[in-house]
Amino acid sequence: xxxxxxxxxxxxxxxxxxxxxxxxxxxxxxxxxxxxxxxxxxxxxxxxxxxxxxxxxxxxxxxxxxxxxxxxxxxxxxxxxxxxxxxxxxxxxxxxxxxxxxxxxxxxxxxxxxxxxxxxxxxxxxxxxxxxxxxxxxxxxxxxxxxxxxxxxxxxxxxxxxxxxxxxxxxxxxxxxxxxxxxxxxxxxxxxxxxxxxxxxxxxxxxxxxxxxxxxxxxxxxxxxxxxxxxxxxxxxxxxxxxxxxxxxxxxxxxxxxxxxxxxxxxxxxxxxxxxxxxxxxxxxxxxxxxxxxxxxxxxxxxxxxxxxxxxxxxxxxxxxxxxxxxxxxxxxx
Amino acid sequence: xxxxxxxxxxxxxxxxxxxxxxxxxxxxxxxxxxxxxxxxxxxxxxxxxxxxxxxxxxxxxxxxxxxxxxxxxxxxxxxxxxxxxxxxxxxxxxxxxxxxxxxxxxxxxxxxxxxxxxxxxxxxxxxxxxxxxxxxxxxxxxxxxxxxxxxxxxxxxxxxxxxxxxxxxxxxxxxxxxxxxxxxxxxxxxxxxxxxxxxxxxxxxxxxxxxxxxxxxxxxxxxxxxxxxxxxxxxxxxxxxxxxxxxxxxxxxxxxxxxxxxxxxxxxxxxxxxxxxxxxxxxxxxxxxxxxxxxx
Numbered sequence: 001x002x003x004x005x006x007x008x009x010x011x012x013x014x015x016x017x018x019x020x021x022x023x024x025x026x027x028x029x030x031x032x033x034x035x036x037x038x039x040x041x042x043x044x045x046x047x048x049x050x051x052x053x054x055x056x057x058x059x060x061x062x063x064x065x066x067x068x069x070x071x072x073x074x075x076x077x078x079x080x081x082x083x084x085x086x087x088x089x090x091x092x093x094x095x096x097x098x099x100x101x102x103x104x105x106x107x108x109x110x111x112x113x114x115x116x117x118x119x120x121x122x123x124x125x126x127x128x129x130x131x132x133x134x135x136x137x138x139x140x141x142x143x144x145x146x147x148x149x150x151x152x153x154x155x156x157x158x159x160x161x162x163x164x165x166x167x168x169x170x171x172x173x174x175x176x177x178x179x180x181x182x183x184x185x186x187x188x189x190x191x192x193x194x195x196x197x198x199x200x201x202x203x204x205x206x207x208x209x210x211x212x213x214x215x216x217x218x219x220x221x222x223x224x225x226x227x228x229x230x231x232x233x234x235x236x237x238x239x240x241x242x243x244x245x246x247x248x249x250x251x252x253x254x255x256x257x258x259x260x261x262x263x264x265x266x267x268x269x270x271x272x273x274x275x276x277x278x279x280x281x282x283x284x285x286x287x288x289x290x291x292x293x294x295x296x297x298x299x300x301x302x303x304x305x306x307x308x309x310x311x312x313x314x315x316x317x318x319x320x321x322x323x324x325x326x327x328x329x330x331x332x333x334x
Numbered sequence: 335x336x337x338x339x340x341x342x343x344x345x346x347x348x349x350x351x352x353x354x355x356x357x358x359x360x361x362x363x364x365x366x367x368x369x370x371x372x373x374x375x376x377x378x379x380x381x382x383x384x385x386x387x388x389x390x391x392x393x394x395x396x397x398x399x400x401x402x403x404x405x406x407x408x409x410x411x412x413x414x415x416x417x418x419x420x421x422x423x424x425x426x427x428x429x430x431x432x433x434x435x436x437x438x439x440x441x442x443x444x445x446x447x448x449x450x451x452x453x454x455x456x457x458x459x460x461x462x463x464x465x466x467x468x469x470x471x472x473x474x475x476x477x478x479x480x481x482x483x484x485x486x487x488x489x490x491x492x493x494x495x496x497x498x499x500x501x502x503x504x505x506x507x508x509x510x511x512x513x514x515x516x517x518x519x520x521x522x523x524x525x526x527x528x529x530x531x532x533x534x535x536x537x538x539x540x541x542x543x544x545x546x547x548x549x550x551x552x553x554x555x556x557x558x559x560x561x562x563x564x565x566x567x568x569x570x571x572x573x574x575x576x577x578x579x580x581x582x583x584x585x586x587x588x589x590x591x592x593x594x595x596x597x598x599x600x601x602x603x604x605x606x607x608x609x610x611x612x613x614x615x616x617x618x619x620x621x622x623x624x625x626x627x628x629x630x
Binding site: 038040041044045047048049051052054055056057058059060062063066112115116119120122123128129131132133134135136138139140141142143145146147148149150151153160161162163164167209212217269270272273276277280289292293296297302305306309310312313316317320321 | 359362363365366367369370371373374375376377379380383391392393394395396397441442444445447448449452454457460464467468469470471472473474475476477478479482497498500501502504505508533558561562563564565569579580583584587588592594597598600601602604605608609611612616619620
């Protein structure tokens, strides 16, 4: 956040000792008085504390307790629900899909974000180019899902392809593919170990499309902070552009990239909307969040859903702590 | 003579150097433009399709729409607004999003003011606790909150979802606003207190007006967050007549998955307001969204 506050700092009122003196005279007990009434802050905090107690703290405790109980929360089952998550095939599948999301999605979004930040920083139409990449951040996952279902639309071979991807594929002589359904693609199947379904790629592309703009904007701001003298000096010394990027830009950017990556990892762990609207988690695309939603509302198994939620939380906590710490130190440096 | 020749040669030289520089930078331009166009293509296809007749969408790719004769229509929008309840859903989205933005920003503002400018024991610990709740995924709260809302008859009501969105927004909003408030000039607040201003007066007349950039970024982020939310509405607002657009479109996808003339028009209606905000308030928009990504 940046700040046009300096204009106010120049106002005469606050800098004028006479005015301050008069004010003190007019209202002598004021300062001491406000210090004595030190319950006042609770009134200001109360709404926030009530809201988070009811909607965040209590539910977390409740879910934690539910995760050790059976489906309708009538009897304790110990660690059974957790054991189930790690032994049930479908649950394992959703965990694995989350791992795929958090590696591939994060890697691609950060990579493209760095690329676009570095490249657009060198042209005059920077803001327009960046706006193009950033716009997908503005729309809902639901709208994005509609957009991409249309891009992936599939008709059987021999029919007109109205989806862009399949039209391109048939245009170069490849067979059309039901991208959201197919779990084993003839030419991509070898790339992945068996439990990972290739239609996850199609979903991850959508996530990357939406989040690259975020990575680009943050990294671009980091780039602007690199002193130009350093880069100029390297250039005078005959360093190539690649060397400058590799030896100067990238090391300075490293902390920024780390913030972006951790944020994206948390996003990947919580992924729900894209998967839910595009495939409802069918055809092997379930992630933990969609799987949990089904346990909760389709099967009414609150114990298993609770266990999945706790696992999700435990996965997020360390990453968020790193992120918040960085965020705080960054705010202090500013 | 020779002077003219000299100028011509140096001009040519400049032109040559310019050309060489341009040639060297050509790949840069090509990569940027190709990626930017690639990024816009999916959304552009949606926009074009939403104006094409149903039969045309089903039988040809949207890129053929630019061949003569042009066949564009507004029928899709008419149909989806009147028959599929998108007009009602648009209104519902507004009814959910506006209080869902104003309430949390105000509530967070109160707390942030206390955290930033009042001295009391345990202040930092309580602040850290509130911020730490950022880690809680919304999914984790669904069952207990749903039960609470059901018990209090707030389930499937607008106030119920306002309260839920307010609570979910608070950790991030308090974090953002406290950091901004704390940077405001100390002397200004002190002199206001010395002038006999009450806390209320300082908050509404001094803190809030000085924090417009932060408030704008936060409000835009929160508005879009609620506007684009599917999960919270899906769970707490199980009443079709109150569904926001995200839920309605999700239902359209599951019941008319291949009726592209409806889906494209519906999706574009839901995107319009965010796009307008983006174009009108780009700076606050980008700041709000990027800062808010920690919330997830």
